Amino acid sequence: MIRCEHLCKVYHGVPAVDDLCLEVPEGEVFGLLGPNGAGKSTTILMLTGLIEPTSGACYIDDLEVATHPIEVKKKIGYMPEDVGFYPTLTAEENLEYSAKLYGMGKERKERIKELLALVGLEGVTKEVGGFSKGMRQRLGIAKALINHPKAIILDEPTANLDPQGVADYRRIIRHVADQGTTVLVSSHILSEVSKVCTSAGILAHGKLVAHGTWDELARIGGDEKVVIHIETRTPMPDLQSPALVAAEFAENRHRARIVATVDIRDELADTLAEAGVAIRSLEAEHPDIEDVFLSYYHTTEEAA
């Protein structure tokens, strides 16, 4: 549904997006992760037809965005990070204007009513100028959905939401995804993306450094290395295994931190048992997902 082919965007000689290749299948809820300045918003601006790529191309539903901007815009819903509306109009009037620009007929009245209820803004009659950031964000989600889009693209959708707003946002995304809509969410908040997205791509310095399901990302990000902590009642002998990468001993060899390419807990237990060492604890350390993602960023920074 969403596809980028060697997408590049250069500002004043500096690449904001660098040879990005990405594919988001239909019905997927995809998270575009990356620190500030990674190129997420620039990628989204190209996907929504607001800026043109320096080179490469992006496609929505097999339509190239740069050459078919109007057709593409009809198929997508978009909420920018700094979402803004006409301050002197009410939420309903803003959506009404939006619906007219999408060429919607009289059915727009019903759609607006339905969406305002969905985002919790029904019955709010004050002008948008008096809205909190969170309310504007909710209205932004409603606007992104007004034209029954095949794909919605949300840039930092929870940036200004309170906990209730975040919960509502997750509910809305799940509701939309259940209806088969493709969703692309850009964020630098991993926990938010991980709660709604089925897969993700990690962007750093304009490059896609990794992508896949959460399990795939965690495995690749952890370099498939396993850290095992051992505590024994008597000192440990030297440990040998083809999978062993490193072993650090402490407290007079009563404690050890083992790094291996695979989980060798059973092998270690057998070795220690053969050596007559009584084991107090033997644990594999599961990599923290935040650490995994930080390692992606750091790796890219070092490479840069």
Add this chain to the structure above:
Amino acid sequence: MRTGILRIIAGKELRDQIRSKRFRTLFAILLIIAVAGLIDGAFSYQESLENYNEMLVAASEGETDLSYNYYEGKPSVLEAFNRIGYLLSTVAAVLGIAMGFDLITAEKESKSLKILLSHPIYRDEVITGKALGGAGAIALAMAIVIVLAVAVLLIFGVVPSFEETVRVLIFGGLSFLMVFSFFILALFFSTAAKDSGSALVLTLVLFVTLSAVTMLVISGPAITFLIGDPPEPPGSSYSYSFSTGPNSITSVSSSVSGDSSQEFDQEEYQEKMEEYRQESNAYWERRMAITDTFTLLSPDQNYQRLAFAVTEPGLEAARQHQGENAPIDLMTEPRDGLSTFFGLLGGLSQRIIALFVFPAAFFGLAWVKFAREDIR
């Protein structure tokens, strides 16, 4: 461009303009000034009419010769409009600037531009729709001013003739073009500036510069500095005066004071005088050309000149004939009728064109700038 989308954008802009406090406040001031000017003008018109009638009576009794009063034709209700022309040129220009300076910058500041452009619309539809919406609001404002003006005249018992009605409508059209020119100028700066404050400052700077430069140019010393002093007549003391405003009539006067102690060869003197006349004509024509060229850049100067022609066609005719060596045939020169009036406007075609070209040029610039705007 699709008319349906244009209608939606223009309709929203028109509604926004009419609902804005800024527009309403300035429009209210404009109305008050226009009505006050017209009431004053209506009194003045009635006075002029009485004088004219008295003159007619005097002429019929053989006490005065009407044919010498070329500039004193029958008073027209349009003289009342002449009074508001000057006021309109300033207040309405401010109205136009106030309506346009934040059309795009406000979208950037409220962060609604990205949302707007994410709709299936082209950028040229956005900028054209905004310009059309503003034009609609200005047209509405001008229509209300004109209708109210005519209503004030009717209250005073002044009923415009068909020709005067046409001239009133043309006056309204010119006023629209002048306000629209400044609206589009402000719209351009709204696309070029980073924020509304900068856009307003830049627009006002250009507005003041255009007005100041043209005023400087049409004032005598600036042109004298550029092209030098006028030629002096042979063996004479010489004095001249010139206009300081677009509606004044330039006049040159020279006097030859005979010096009894100096004897002139009559033939040589005639030759020198002829030479002087030619040089003098060339000089004043050049001076006029420079003034006209510079003032063409200023919509309010163009407007004032055209509004003057519409409201005071007699004086405008005299103005257009000055500098012609051939005397005006006062008895045969047509002084009434729309054809004469349109002939007069034809003499000002450059200014009419300039009044169209100014907004067209700045709209073109705004269009290009907005189309190439980098959205981030």
